Each structure stands twice: as C-alpha cells, then as structure tokens.
Amino acid sequence: MGTKIVTLVLLPFFFFLHLVLATTRIPATSLATAIQGEWRLLQECIGISAMHMQLLHNNRVIMFDRTDFGNSNISLPGGRCRRDPHDVALKTDCTAHSVLYDIGTNNFRPLMVQTDTWCSSGAVLEDGTLVQTGGYNDGDHAVRKFSPCGGEDCDWVEFPNALMRRRWYATNQILPDGRIIIVGGRGQFNYEFYSQPATVSYDLEFLKETKDEGENNLYPFLHLLPDGNLFIFANTRSILFDYRQSKVVREFPQIPGDASRNYPSSGSSVLLPINENGPIEAEIMVCGGAPHGAFTSARQGYFIRASSTCGRLKVTDQNPAWEMETMPMARVMGDMLLLPTGDVIIINGASSGTAGWENARNPVTRAVIYKPRAMQHNRFSVMETAQRPRMYHSSATLLIDGRVLVGGSNPHVYYKFTGVQFPTDLSLEAFSPPYLAQLHDPVRPRIVGMAENITYQRKFSVTFSVNNFLKVASLSVRIIAPSFTTHSFSMNQRMVILKFVEAVNVASSTYRITAIGPSSPEIAPKGYYMLFVVHEDIPSTGMWVNVV
Known part of the structure; x- marks a missing residue:
C-alpha cells in the first residue's frame, strides 16, 4: 500500500520534470532539486x-x-x-x-x-x-x-x-x-x-x-x-x-x-x-x-x-x-x-x-x-x-x-x-x-531593510527586492517562533501570517510591504521570531525581529 501511494504522489512531479526538460535548457539536477x-x-x-x-x-x-x-x-x-x-x-x-x-x-x-x-x-x-x-x-x-x-x-x-x-x-x-x-x-x-x-x-x-x-x-x-x-x-x-x-x-x-x-x-x-x-x-x-x-x-x-x-x-x-x-x-x-x-x-x-x-x-x-x-x-x-x-x-x-x-x-x-x-x-x-532551488530565484524576495522590533497592532514596513514581481495577492509577511525540538516534538513552534496592508513599488525591482504586528501576546508571545517575506510560495531568507 505504501509503495503505491508514493508512486502516485511522485507521478505529477516526474511528468513536470519531463515536460520542462523537453522545452528548456535547465539542468536536470536543478529541476530535481526544485521538486525533491x-x-x-x-x-x-x-x-x-x-x-x-x-x-x-x-x-x-x-x-x-x-x-x-x-x-x-x-x-x-x-x-x-x-x-x-x-x-x-x-x-x-x-x-x-x-x-x-x-x-x-x-x-x-x-x-x-x-x-x-x-x-x-x-x-x-x-x-x-x-x-x-x-x-x-x-x-x-x-x-x-x-x-x-x-x-x-x-x-x-x-x-x-x-x-x-x-x-x-x-x-x-x-x-x-x-x-x-x-x-x-x-x-x-x-x-x-x-x-x-x-x-x-x-x-x-x-x-x-x-x-x-x-x-x-x-x-x-x-x-x-x-x-x-x-x-x-x-x-x-x-x-x-x-x-x-x-x-x-x-x-x-x-x-x-x-x-x-x-x-x-x-x-x-x-x-x-x-x-x-x-x-x-x-x-x-x-x-x-x-x-x-x-x-x-x-x-x-x-x-x-x-x-x-x-x-x-x-x-x-x-x-x-x-x-x-x-x-x-x-x-x-x-x-x-x-x-x-x-x-x-x-x-x-x-x-x-x-x-x-x-x-x-x-x-x-x-x-x-x-x-x-x-x-x-x-x-x-x-x-x-x-x-x-x-x-x-x-x-x-x-x-x-x-x-x-x-x-x-x-x-x-x-x-x-x-x-x-x-x-x-x-x-x-x-x-x-x-x-x-536556484530555479526559483527570479521570484524570490530579498529583504533589504526593516526595523528590528515589531509592536502589537502597529504598522511596520519591510523593503525587499525581487527580479520578477508577479502579483500582490501572492505576497505575505509571516513570523515563526524557533522551536525547542526533542523526541519528535517541537515545543513552542508557531507561525503567524501578519495582517497585510499594502505593497508599493519604491524603485526598480524594489518594493515596500506594510503589515501590522500581531494582535496580542496570545497570538504571538513576546520574544524573537524569524520574519520571512513570501512571494509566489517562495520565501526570502529570514530576518530576526523582536515582538515587543
């Protein structure tokens, strides 16, 4: 039963891999990394x-x-x-x-x-x-x-x-x-x-x-x-x-x-x-x-x-x-x-x-x-x-x-x-x-500036660059609390997708997204979080922020 399920899950990926290889010059290793x-x-x-x-x-x-x-x-x-x-x-x-x-x-x-x-x-x-x-x-x-x-x-x-x-x-x-x-x-x-x-x-x-x-x-x-x-x-x-x-x-x-x-x-x-x-x-x-x-x-x-x-x-x-x-x-x-x-x-x-x-x-x-x-x-x-x-x-x-x-x-x-x-x-x-995978670099956001602290229910902005900006609807700012992991459980792990306000173009390939800090300490207790900008399901490298 397990083998059949694995095969079914991988079939769409192998089809995609074959299609892209047939129409582009992207190395097969890069495509495999982008899939698995x-x-x-x-x-x-x-x-x-x-x-x-x-x-x-x-x-x-x-x-x-x-x-x-x-x-x-x-x-x-x-x-x-x-x-x-x-x-x-x-x-x-x-x-x-x-x-x-x-x-x-x-x-x-x-x-x-x-x-x-x-x-x-x-x-x-x-x-x-x-x-x-x-x-x-x-x-x-x-x-x-x-x-x-x-x-x-x-x-x-x-x-x-x-x-x-x-x-x-x-x-x-x-x-x-x-x-x-x-x-x-x-x-x-x-x-x-x-x-x-x-x-x-x-x-x-x-x-x-x-x-x-x-x-x-x-x-x-x-x-x-x-x-x-x-x-x-x-x-x-x-x-x-x-x-x-x-x-x-x-x-x-x-x-x-x-x-x-x-x-x-x-x-x-x-x-x-x-x-x-x-x-x-x-x-x-x-x-x-x-x-x-x-x-x-x-x-x-x-x-x-x-x-x-x-x-x-x-x-x-x-x-x-x-x-x-x-x-x-x-x-x-x-x-x-x-x-x-x-x-x-x-x-x-x-x-x-x-x-x-x-x-x-x-x-x-x-x-x-x-x-x-x-x-x-x-x-x-x-x-x-x-x-x-x-x-x-x-x-x-x-x-x-x-x-x-x-x-x-x-x-x-x-x-x-x-x-x-x-x-x-x-x-x-x-x-x-x-x-x-390097294949996703054209749509990958790169954070170039933001404040170190985020305050509850207050607006803040993140400036980022991206080569191919596609649509605002695919854009989000999220914070992740790092976990204490042992014995198959990651304690204190949580992600909050912050409330989106706007995204504006401030220079060539550079944008500023405005979001609002967490609603309450029940949503996100005070402390250090990794902040990511995500665009087209591709995340930036994170930055450390302090929720205060």
Whole structure:
C-alpha cells in the first residue's frame, strides 16, 4: 500500500520534470532539486548525538545529549571536567555533552553542562534566553539557562533544585504573560510554572487518565491557542485547558484509529499557521505514531508497522471533528516543522516499532512536505532520500535561511559505532526544501531593510527586492517562533501570517510591504521570531525581529 501511494504522489512531479526538460535548457539536477529538495552533510562529527536542539536569535544552535552514558567524542576545553559522585557512568568526565553550532561559519564549540539533561524540555524567554528544564538523575529538578552572546564565553548556568517536581519527558510552552508552563513527565500527572523559586504544582487528572501500559502520554503535545488557552494532547485524547483557572474547558473528540501518538509511540504535532487576514482560526495537526501494544511488542523483538495517518482538528470550530489523511509512508519518531511557506515538513524516524532503546526498525529516510491549503488528495510530496537514518534521539529545526538542520540518532544506551544495525550518529546535515532551488530565484524576495522590533497592532514596513514581481495577492509577511525540538516534538513552534496592508513599488525591482504586528501576546508571545517575506510560495531568507 505504501509503495503505491508514493508512486502516485511522485507521478505529477516526474511528468513536470519531463515536460520542462523537453522545452528548456535547465539542468536536470536543478529541476530535481526544485521538486525533491537537496541534502548536504555539514559536519561528520560534532562530538555528541544531538538529542535536543534549539535555534537562538544570534544564529547559533545549541544542542545537547545526556551525561549518564560515559565519554562523548569531544573534550571540554582548558582541562575542565564534570565531577559528579552520583553519576552512574563516570564520576569524573572531561568530555562535553553540549555544543554550540554557528550556522554562518559551520563551526561548533563544546559547552559545559553539569546535571543530566536526558529527555528534558525547554523554551525561550522574551529576552532570548533559553530556559531548559528537568532531565534525569541529578538533573530531574534542575533548570539551566543559556543566554546568547557574541563571544566565546557563553555557557550554561545551572540551578539544581529550581523545580517543584521531577520533570523527565515533560513538555514546555511559553505563555502570553512570559511565564513557562511545564506539563507532565514520567509519573507526574501535574504541571507547574517556571519561576524563581518554584513554589507549587497543580494536578492534571487528564494525564493520569491517558496513561496506558506503555506510558503513551509522555512529552504531551502542547499548543498555545489564540484565545490564551492550551491545547493538550496525550495518547489519543485532547483537551482545551485554562491554565489560569486550572480548569478543563472542554474535551475534544478522540482521534480516530488504533494508534497512540505520544512517547514512546512518538507521533508529532504542529499548530498550523495562524492567519490574521480574516477570522482567527486555530487548527492542530497530529501525524504518525504506533498502534496500541507496539511498545510492548518491540521490547519482545516484534516490530509492528507504525501509523500512516494524520489528523487535523480545527479547535476553533463550534463542533470540531478530526479530518483524517494518509501519509505516503508510515512513520514513528518523525519531526514535524513549519516551513516559511506555511507547509509542514515531516522528517526523520522509522516505519516500524516505537521510540526507546533498540525499539525500531526500517528507517524512513525520505521526508515529506505537506501543503495544508492544497486539495485533500494532493497535499503530500515525497522528498529526496537522505543518506543517513535518523532514528531514536534525533532532532531537527528550521534555520533562518530556510534550510532544515538535522542531527542525532542513538538508539543505544551507550554510544555504539560498530557491531549494531543503526550506529550512533554524531553528524549534522541540512535539508534544503524545494523552495531553495536556484530555479526559483527570479521570484524570490530579498529583504533589504526593516526595523528590528515589531509592536502589537502597529504598522511596520519591510523593503525587499525581487527580479520578477508577479502579483500582490501572492505576497505575505509571516513570523515563526524557533522551536525547542526533542523526541519528535517541537515545543513552542508557531507561525503567524501578519495582517497585510499594502505593497508599493519604491524603485526598480524594489518594493515596500506594510503589515501590522500581531494582535496580542496570545497570538504571538513576546520574544524573537524569524520574519520571512513570501512571494509566489517562495520565501526570502529570514530576518530576526523582536515582538515587543
């Protein structure tokens, strides 16, 4: 069934490729890139397996693994060592378990993380500081902060007992008032807010109700909705939650099918773009996962086929109902990222088994791009094959230039490079979606000027150049919040298509587009966003702006 679907999806592209080759002199490789994207290896070895990943507003990506497995493959500088008498692997460890990657130079440097970050969570404050919470062992009550700077002295600052509860496999969401809510974790059917110091946690019975024998409600999917409430999805159920009153406002219909969607079944989820050019709607998309019992079966050596279904739920409807679709291939442990075009890329993962040590087989090395606005049976496109499988403990994030950075993959308790089916992977790759192909340069906008700050409900302008300007109706300005990605979920990810005012020609091939800042912090919490101008479904390179 999966092979037939892939073939049907690719047929229109191959027809288009044949037609263009017959009538132009454009190289076939350029056309193939414009249809299926392109993979590039950036680093063969960064020294760690990138289990967690966060893009910062100075165009560095902070990545980290865990501290309880022994040595990594990169040393700490200056003779520094991490000393922990309670560590289960090494009491003295002179290797790094976190690195900072510079996108512009393609270089990286080691960072010192002291407490165990395994299966932790994070969010970025409005000033750009990454707040990273929880983990394992001595890290399960810890908060760590990383503030971007231009020099070589930036490093983690840690607060060992800053959380009320043990947060291992929890999920974070930045809130309109600037606080961070931390929901769930192994054995934690509650939530708390990040503050200094933590003083209270609140019960959330929904998490207890959705736990099953495989604990398929870890890393619950959280999305901040335009009305200020939270959408929380765990296992197969979801609720609208008013965290201000600690109250479940409503429960949504259960997603159809027999698949669980949260860890270790590990599907993924996005909040589709919020468009301010009309009535405000909010629609959630959930894709992939594994059937009930797949985790137990995998532990016994039997790897059940993953789910191939996606569900869309427009939570702002009066009577919302799931709209189900079928992906070109089954996928568990896939990462879903919003692209500047408003499309969704689903990347990484496997087609059988679940998350967990040695629990999956049959890596899925072809990403798919989903177009939410296309006709229902023409929404998925299959991308170029990657050379490296990205299994358990891999991650991905969108970069400012529109590429997708991919790293990690270590389905073993320790680093293993030989004698196993899926060796530990310490490399970094970038996938360039089709919109980055040189073929699209004539209609690609290039931002040449704009302010660094955007104010709520205030007009602002972006000046851009474009060789072939076609029509105003194809033009938009949109902002994307960079995500904290781990375990197949990109926390805090959101896109807002800003309200369009006008576009005027100010010089030859140069235009000025005027838009209005977000309506409220519920639409877009304060902080740093990537801003893109999109023309004819082709995005500019992004610019960092601060929503204030």
